Amino acid sequence: MSKAISKVPAVINEPVKAYIPGSDEVKSLIATYKKMWKEKTEIPMIIGGKEVKTDKKIKLSSPQDHQHNFGFYFEGDMSHVDQAIGSALAAKSKWNALGWEHRASIFLKAAELIAGPYRDIINAATMIGQSKNVHQTEIDAACEFIDFLRFNVEFMTEMYAEQPVSDKGIWNRVEYRPLEGFCFAVTPFNFTAISGNLPTCMALMGNVVVWKPSDKQVYSAKVIMDVLKEAGLPDGVINMIFTDGKETAEKVLAHPDFAGLHFTGSTKVFQGMWKMIGDNIHNYKSYPRIVGETGGKDFVMVHPSANVEAVATGLVRGAFEYQGQKCSAASRAYIPKSLWNDVKAVMEAQIKTIKIGSPEDPSNFVNAVIDKNSFEKCKGYIDRANAASDANVIIGGKYDDSKGWFVHPTVIETINPYYESIVEEIFGPILTVYIYEDENWNETLKLVDTSTQYSLTGSIFAQDRYAIEEAYKALENASGNFYINDKPTGAVVGQQPFGGSRASGTNDKAGSKMNLLRWVSVRSIKETFVSPKDYKYPYLG
Ligand SMILES: NC(=O)c1ccc[n+]([C@@H]2O[C@H](COP(=O)([O-])OP(=O)(O)OC[C@H]3O[C@@H](n4cnc5c(N)ncnc54)[C@H](O)[C@@H]3O)[C@@H](O)[C@H]2O)c1
Numbered sequence: 201m202s203k204a205i206s207k208v209p210a211v212i213n214e215p216v217k218a219y220i221p222g223s224d225e226v227k228s229l230i231a232t233y234k235k236m237w238k239e240k241t242e243i244p245m246i247i248g249g250k251e252v253k254t255d256k257k258i259k260l261s262s263p264q265d266h267q268h269n270f271g272f273y274f275e276g277d278m279s280h281v282d283q284a285i286g287s288a289l290a291a292k293s294k295w296n297a298l299g300w301e302h303r304a305s306i307f308l309k310a311a312e313l314i315a316g317p318y319r320d321i322i323n324a325a326t327m328i329g330q331s332k333n334v335h336q337t338e339i340d341a342a343c344e345f346i347d348f349l350r351f352n353v354e355f356m357t358e359m360y361a362e363q364p365v366s367d368k369g370i371w372n373r374v375e376y377r378p379l380e381g382f383c384f385a386v387t388p389f390n391f392t393a394i395s396g397n398l399p400t401c402m403a404l405m406g407n408v409v410v411w412k413p414s415d416k417q418v419y420s421a422k423v424i425m426d427v428l429k430e431a432g433l434p435d436g437v438i439n440m441i442f443t444d445g446k447e448t449a450e451k452v453l454a455h456p457d458f459a460g461l462h463f464t465g466s467t468k469v470f471q472g473m474w475k476m477i478g479d480n481i482h483n484y485k486s487y488p489r490i491v492g493e494t495g496g497k498d499f500v501m502v503h504p505s506a507n508v509e510a511v512a513t514g515l516v517r518g519a520f521e522y523q524g525q526k527c528s529a530a531s532r533a534y535i536p537k538s539l540w541n542d543v544k545a546v547m548e549a550q551i552k553t554i555k556i557g558s559p560e561d562p563s564n565f566v567n568a569v570i571d572k573n574s575f576e577k578c579k580g581y582i583d584r585a586n587a588a589s590d591a592n593v594i595i596g597g598k599y600d601d602s603k604g605w606f607v608h609p610t611v612i613e614t615i616n617p618y619y620e621s622i623v624e625e626i627f628g629p630i631l632t633v634y635i636y637e638d639e640n641w642n643e644t645l646k647l648v649d650t651s652t653q654y655s656l657t658g659s660i661f662a663q664d665r666y667a668i669e670e671a672y673k674a675l676e677n678a679s680g681n682f683y684i685n686d687k688p689t690g691a692v693v694g695q696q697p698f699g700g701s702r703a704s705g706t707n708d709k710a711g712s713k714m715n716l717l718r719w720v721s722v723r724s725i726k727e728t729f730v731s732p733k734d735y736k737y738p739y740l741g
């Protein structure tokens with residue numbers, strides 16, 4: 201244990217590299233992409249620090265070229281889930297006993313490795329496996345993940361420093377113990393940073409973890425485990441398994457030592473897991489912590505005083521960056537009639553210039569959606585809108601799966617504020633707009649607040665300060681992240697703590713102290729320096 205109260209290095213957000221065409225940084229990244237594209241990587245599970253291969257080799261193909269096989273991963277079964285739980289529990293007491301500075305050092309070193317020697321590798325893996333363009337991968341796999349790692353260390357020390365007051369003659373302290381048992385991280389395909397953050401932030405707080413990444417994010421998940429190993433994470437602290445989600449959840453969530461779920465993904469899956477936890481409540485040694493960040497139907501509300509170019513740009517970037525596959529993506533917009541023709545014209549002009557294709561060509565702004573299911577889902581919404589009497593595809597609407605899963609940026613206009621594409625999460629490059637009469641501003645605010653089950657992100661565009669204040673109040677519970685004159689995507693760790701409520705999650709704000717608090721169980725300690733020797737109150741003589 202340490203003989204000093206040390207301070208961790210001051211933290212600032214990792215600068216986003218510009219990747220200017222022709223620059224050394226873009227050349228280096230694209231060269232790494234091309235090299236990794238050709239390698240037939242074999243990706244084992246990592247249990248107790250050991251590589252685990254099975255006879256079930258699953259082919260990995262890239263969304264931008266579904267016939268291209270860039271490697272394989274080894275799928276496990278329920279025996280591997282048992283092994284992962286066993287390894288986590290075996291690693292627990294040593295990890296728990298290690299001084300916090302050592303835990304901090306491991307994750308700070310991991311941040312440095314990603315910022316330096318692993319930057320191109322983790323970025324290229326994300327581009328190949330998850331089809332992100334150079335900028336989108338840089339803000340996710342490099343910068344956001346680095347920020348999570350560094351800021352969480354800072355938040356941990358701030359938390360540890362929070363101590364109660366002490367009356368005369370006593371000393372009160374609190375300590376932030378890891379949860380008893382093991383934790384379970386289940387992560388989505390769309391953000392490498394999220395998949396890295398969920399298991400690592402629990403481990404940072406002294407917990408041991410079973411981690412099940414999405415089968416569509418296996419390549420960058422492997423790089424995360426490589427980095428953690430090189431950073432010195434002891435064997436068994438984080439165990440990565442590639443197993444069926446539902447079966448794994450059934451097994452893990454029935455275990456008496458299950459202590460906490462850290463989930464990010466769709467609403468339906470999270471609700472299913474919450475129900476399983478409820479059904480098992482009598483089996484556990486402690487009440488498990490449940491944190492889930494889930495789906496969204498994120499709004500852009502536009503006031504007649506808004507700036508047209510700012511609105512159109514916010515919509516184009518908010519809806520179509522990473523093919524709309526951000527939980528925060530702008531997917532419904534409410535635009536006053538007086539501005540609509542102008543906003544539409546600017547959007548059409550911008551969308552016309554968007555290039556679509558593989559991330560290997562950095563000039564492609566839109567890449568492929570993640571898989572066939574997603575492609576078919578988007579196609580369904582577009583085809584039904586084309587046939588609907590109350591909706592119309594007004595921009596885009598093309599799709600092409602001949603090489604990759606490409607869906608063009610699409611705008612649907614509807615006259616029905618409850619039309620399917622304006623209330624359901626699509627998770628693709630499809631924005632639905634509803635045009636309201638300018639005088640119906642207040643009614644439209646109510647519609648934004650009540651027409652979907654979600655409450656994740658949302659934006660108000662207005663120059664009129666009274667209108668901003670009205671929207672701010674009327675939409676108080678309509679989003680967990682609220683933006684004024686900006687797109688509803690792109691939260692930065694340490695700047696806009698991220699998460700939503702209603703059907704969008706437990707709002708425990710990833711990358712903040714609020715989230716880390718969920719992974720500790722506080723013990724209060726009171727020490728009395730001179731203990732009383734008689735039971736009598738002073739007035740009893
Ligand atoms: N709110 C947020 O912060 C946030 C961030 C990113 C993504 N998301 C949401 O995630 C979704 C997209 O990601 P996705 O497609 O990977 O989500 P998903 O729900 O399909 O999968 C998430 C994880 O759950 C696993 N899983 C799937 N079915 C399961 C089951 N029945 N039981 C247990 N685990 C199961 C998957 O294998 C994966 O690891 C969207 O709904 C998006 O809004 C939310």
Ligand SMILES: N[C@@H](CCC=O)C(=O)O
Binds near residue numbers: 391527688691698
């Ligand atoms: N934190 C990201 C979204 C993560 C969900 O997919 C953003 O703010 O855009």
